[in-house]
Amino acid sequence: MSQSHSTRVRTGSLARDRWVSLATVVGSALVVAGGAKVAYSLSTTMMTHVAFVGVWLMLTLGLAFSAVRLRPRVGGALMVGFGIGTLLAIIFGGMQMLS
DSSP: OOOSSOOOOOOSHHHHHHHHHHHHHHHHHHHHHHHHHHHHHHOOSHHHHHHHHHHHHHHHHHHHHHHHHHOHHHHHHHHHHHHHHHHHHHHHHHHHHHO
């Protein structure tokens, strides 16, 4: 029996996919960390700082999780970017609280 359909070989797309994934990771990390900074700036007391940043992180985590469910290839990069952005928010937020 012969094969009824041919397999297509994608040439040059692997490098492009890596750059797109890297750009997605960096972009989502900047959105998460930048949004946390804006949420921190909008609040007035310590408890609202924590609440606003927490709400922002839950919102972006929910969006990243829904992207994983809809588009696994892009969603994985969004989840990695979310993790990096959260670490940046924790590091810089902690440094801001100490000063």
